[in-house]
Amino acid sequence: MATWGLHAYRARDLTQHDWRTEAGGTVKPAPFEYHRPGSLAEALEVIGRYGDELKPLAGGQSLIPMLAMRLARPSHLMDLQRVAELRRVVREGNVLRVGAMVRHRDMERTAEVPSVVATAIPHIGHFQIRNRGTVGGSLAHMDPAAEWPALSLLLGCSVVAVSTRGSRRIPADDFAIGPLMTALEPDELMTELLVPLPEGGGGFAEVERRSGDFALVGAGCQDGTVVVFGAGPRPQRLAMTEQFIKAGGAPGPELENIAALEIVARGDIHASAEYRRRTGATLVNRVVRQSRTHVEGT
């Protein structure tokens, strides 16, 4: 299990910096040994050797600032950019196998992605972030306000985790443990996300202070499954709300009240728990309605 300080990279306090100048420039991160494996086999060997002293580097859109602020100080850093096996998107029947190093931008341009994913991707950072950030990086980082952990739970995805000991599939619900915590073992590398392709359209919405900011709260709905994220410590499936829909319940004040009852919300400097619960419930109502419009419209 890997764990880092909650939302640590948002910290503004730079006073603890130990700015060291090496020949020819400032370096911000603490020293680490840099590894750049050229194949998956090599990467597994390296992570197997160093375990929790090592941090894999995918797109780096969360990890690099954490390194620069020295909130993360791994002794070893493994840059995955040359592991070609991790960059593929393959459709196998009704499952889309998405390599861990596939960028958000690549997914934006992949025709097979479910419509709910296509709706969610523009919410991931800004386009400059989507040019570098990866599906696997977002999942492994496990920010409670991030889109990929929520989409994985919504679509019933599994994470493929591989080590020299073998390979296993971790359902999204088991993969997310809490803020910045996943079920990956120290010697395991996420290689793929298995995305079951849904039948119909879904709904996805989030509230952010400005476009591209982290979601204060968000929600998704697909084929009767309802997920809220950004409210609590990890994306949450709303069982009572799902039951209400299954029993024929329609979007409206009643659905919104049920959702508000079961949303686990925490307050912080960005929004209160009550705000997240009420706004989350409103979004749930909205995405359930969106997913119905899709169904009726097709």
Next chain:
Amino acid sequence: MELTLNVNGREWRGDVPGRLILADLLRDRLHLTGTHLGCEQGVCGACTVLVDGEAVRSCLMLALQADGCSIRTVESLAPDGQLSRIQAAFLRHRALQCGFCTPGFLMSITELLDSGQRYNREELAEMLSGNVCRCTGYEPILDAVLECQD
């Protein structure tokens, strides 16, 4: 570690530590100080450069992650001192005041213009929300980009 880059059309080779960040390499070792460092944590967009034609934040990349890539910085826009079309439009529309954010805006906009895709004002406002400008209120910047899409 050995690093090879093509920066603004010229090859650069050097030995760099694994923990050197691309923005610091560009500024400190290549002396391309047009790339500005604001927040240094991926929020402000002032350090935006093009890596293989795509706009990225150079503070969120290790120099070694760019190994073998082509980098374009704001210096590439006016190689012979002649302002490029977008730079001239910025000047004409007064799309800058203090100018700190300008290099990042210009590089983000360069990717958008090079893509050949046309965006309306609303879409552009969305696309440029990843670059922070505290002087202009964005309207003159949008004017300048819209003019260059013609």
